[in-house]
Amino acid sequence: MVGEKRLVLPGDRVGVIEEFVHKEGFWANRNGEIVAKRAGFVGYELRRHEVMLKPLKRDARPSPGDTVLAAVRELQDRVMWCDILGVAGLKKVLRYSGAILRTSKLLDYNVGDLVIARVVDDTFGTFTLSVEGKELGLVLGFCDVCGKTLVDRVNLLHCNLCRRTYRKKVSTYYRNFGKLLFMFPAATLTQVP
Numbered sequence: 001m002v003g004e005k006r007l008v009l010p011g012d013r014v015g016v017i018e019e020f021v022h023k024e025g026f027w028a029n030r031n032g033e034i035v036a037k038r039a040g041f042v043g044y045e046l047r048r049h050e051v052m053l054k055p056l057k058r059d060a061r062p063s064p065g066d067t068v069l070a071a072v073r074e075l076q077d078r079v080m081w082c083d084i085l086g087v088a089g090l091k092k093v094l095r096y097s098g099a100i101l102r103t104s105k106l107l108d109y110n111v112g113d114l115v116i117a118r119v120v121d122d123t124f125g126t127f128t129l130s131v132e133g134k135e136l137g138l139v140l141g142f143c144d145v146c147g148k149t150l151v152d153r154v155n156l157l158h159c160n161l162c163r164r165t166y167r168k169k170v171s172t173y174y175r176n177f178g179k180l181l182f183m184f185p186a187a188t189l190t191q192v193p
């Protein structure tokens with residue numbers, strides 16, 4: 001690739017067919033001009049007379065409003081620190097830090113628990129996450145005492161080993177791993193038993 005990469009928008013002309021062979025991402029109009037089909041960076045390979053388009057990708061950094069899969073890393077009195085494992089719909093693997101405010105007893109999650117949350121903001125360099133909403137909340141939880149995976153039964157979580165029950169904010173996708181992997185292609189659910 002030669003020369004500085006130039007940002008183009010759909011419809012921008014990048015050359016003529018007499019000069020360049022165009023690859024994916026372009027079409028040639030009636031005047032023999034090569035036109036970009038989508039936004040991206042254009043590069044020219046002058047020796048091979050090729051013009052190429054590197055499509056503009058959405059930044060893989062989470063932004064407010066995104067739905068993320070996160071693992072609880074550390075508990076403090078008022079904050080739960082999480083590792084963001086993936087953003088819904090994005091294939092790239094992400095490792096960002098997030099914080100869920102522990103505003104309710106229902107948010108007594110454990111270290112290692114997996115949650116689906118929405119990004120509220122990133123004002124302080126950490127993403128503030130919320131689990132308010134039907135599909136948001138715990139998707140995989142573990143027993144406080146024995147560490148066994150909790151089973152969801154009529155609004156309560158059960159540990160089949162020590163027969164404890166827990167009331168926590170649970171997502172409608174609790175233990176629905178097929179759905180979760182579909183939503184978060186970047187996440188590998190290694191903790192799945």
Ligand SMILES: [Zn+2]
Pocket residue numbers: 143144145146147148159160161162163164
């Ligand atoms: Zn237990």
